[in-house]
Amino acid sequence: MIPAHEKSETHSKIDPDLNSKGVDEEGETTDHNLTYYQQMQEASLEQLAEHRALLQIFNLHQAGRIEEKWKENESLVVWLGMQIAILKRDFTEYSNCPAHEYNGENRETDEFDEEKELNELHKKVLELTKLRLLELGMFDDFPSKFELVETSRPSKNTINKRFNKLLRKIPSELFPSIRELKFKNYIQSILDGIKKITIGHKIYYNQVTADLEEKGKLKFDYLFQTIEFLLRDHFISENDLKTLFQEDHILRIFSIYFFHSSQQGFSSMVKQLTPSFITDQCFWKFGFSFSQVLDEKDKVRMNFELLIAHLFFNGNRLRGFQEWDSFEKSFGRKKYLDHLKNPDRLKLSTSLQVEGKEEVPPLSLIGTDQEFSGDVNNLVKLFLATLNGPKKTRALSGLVCELLDFINSNISPGILDRSFKKLGSSKNLRLQFDLILIPTRINYSMAVAMEFHDIAERNGLSLAPKVMESIFISYQDRVISLNKELIKVYSQFKNRYGSLSSWLKQNPEYSKINEKSLNQWLKAMSIIIEECATEAKELDRRIQAAHGTAH
Structure with missing residues (x-):
């Protein structure tokens, strides 16, 4: 299972816009990207070998043309092979993971039905990977790589026309299950399968560790990867995804599992902090592309669901309170x-x-x-x-x-x-409220920013330097802004609210942020931001030099 941070690493490193030498369209080449790309190229060959059996039904001339086209689209073919490998691995890990009993509940029947449904879904998705591979061998024009601008993405109607055209071009013996349902209905059956599995899912927590049950996490790792494949390889439109998330229960379940998946790699210290601004956090933005398709209204709903989930899990430990x-x-x-x-x-x-x-x-x-x-x-x-x-x-x-x-x-x-x-005493209560809320948000933002940097360094996360720079600037700005709010709150009660001062002495965890720690964090952020800016300038220089050489 790939943690969310490593998943985003995979997405950024095995970019379909890289050519066979690990050089992107801007002329950028790095030893790290080159090595990683070659490793993934080798890993994907094993998965693609099985799919190449499709060529047996074509005559030698047709098969040769398809092979040539695959070479032209080598980066896209390798990317597809990697997606297939991840889908198969996630499905296998889910299938091999036993379900544990919770509160003496017999789950054998439920698990059997769920595994049957997921197995059927997996077979359908693998058929699409074969169809996608043939598309890469038969068409010259391809939609641009995944972009977070709706106008740049193909519409549902365009997607249907494109794959129906492909089905007409290839031998009728291929893809009988897709032809029987028609392409449009086949895709809808996959979305309906995801929907059915999600609606029927029960959430189980470990009451000691506060972690989600492993089998449930593996199930949604697979579903997340499936949706990522469908969206990035243009089988579904952004509107398909938005429609899926209009259902409250689906949005709730996906929010909870996506959040927990994204926390892998973070220390227990961060996990114990109260989360805030959840859908604005770096781990949310770069876990999966599909999380960025949702609009602000959906993100607000997700924030609400996660706040409720966290509150109820912790509150239910206080029954009798x-x-x-x-x-x-x-x-x-x-x-x-x-x-x-x-x-x-x-x-x-x-x-x-x-x-x-x-x-x-x-x-x-x-x-x-x-x-x-x-x-x-x-x-x-x-x-x-x-x-x-x-x-x-x-x-x-x-x-x-x-x-x-x-x-x-x-x-x-x-x-x-x-x-x-x-x-009564509304001003006093409001000050106490702010003295809890604001430091909580400062501590969480500071901790997440530093751990994201450490994870990026440790895993070699290859987001563009300008993107990394913008991430850390946003954290720096947020912490500075929150600290200004906190200073303002302290100035309001200083020497005026004796009872509040007494309460603060008894509850030091709500006291002002340690100035020394804050300054150290701000200094570290400034250094990180400067390093990112320097890398961005160097990258721009190399791109310009590459363009100059090309001309």
Whole structure:
């Protein structure tokens, strides 16, 4: 199984736009890319050998032409071979992994049905890899490599026409299962299979390690790789993917497994921190290409699902804790998801607010306040209970603050301060809230940035230097901005809120970020950014030199 970071490494290194010598279209050549490309070229030959049996049905002249075309498209052929190898490996690892019992539940029947469905899906996907290989041997024109701009990607209609044309050009004995269903319906049957497997999936956690069950993780590693193949090799359109993720349960399951998959390679220290800005993190952006196709509305829904998943997993360890039990009984996800699918209502509401009047909800928000105020009030009570509770309950405070901030920002603007006001001492409560939320976000951003850099160095992640530079600049800017917010919060209560100062002394984990540690981190980021900038300049110089030589 390839961790998400190594998967992104594979995607960037075995780029279809590299030619057989490991040189990209810009004339860039590196020993690292060359060596890795040659290794993958050798690894993919074994997988492609089986597929070359397709040529037996063609006459010698036709087979020779196809072989010549494969040589012309060598980088794309090698890329396909690598995808086949990964798909087969992930499927084998899933099949060989035993399912463990949880709470005495007999899972034999469920697992048998799931394995049967996944096996059927795998056979269909392998048929597509053969079809793709023939496409690479019979067509001169190819859609551009995967780009994150919808207009540059072929439409569903274009995809259907292209592969139907291919099916007409090749002997009718090939691909009977695809011909029987018709190409369009065959692709839809694969998407329906992914959908059925996901909807029927049950999530099992290890209650000690907080990790997901291994067999479930392997299943979704395979499904993620399948979707990646379908999208990058132009079997499905971006709209197909967006339609799939419109189903709340599918988006929820994929979000949870993608997040856990992306955490492989991170230290236990990072995994224990409260995650924030999840879909903006580097590991989310570079794990799989399909994660970048989703629009902002879908990413907000994913953030919500992950906040809830983290909160409930940790909160359920506190059963018998009155405030948690009250929130758990009252909370329902559906109304939030329905609201998030209709963001126009939120835009209208926020546009009607008057600065400095947050405590008075606009008319358009009154209904929203009534709909969500029960949950917010219970969350605020839970927040207050965690402030002075034992260590195991205080560990929940960051997650509670993240969810409250999410509701306040995306569902009902101003509802948090209005809830605080009902309890009295609203300014004091808001300061305590900020003193938990902001340092939590700073610590997480600092830790993820440094570990991403370490993982990139360790695994030789070959993203473009300018891309790496932009990643670290964004982390640096975020931490600086958050720290300015934190300094502002401290200035508000200094020498004015004695009770809050006393609370801080009793809870040093909520104190100001260590200035020495922060400065060391900022210095390290500046060095990393400068190194990336230097590499980017050198790369530009080499590209210009290569172009000059070519002309």
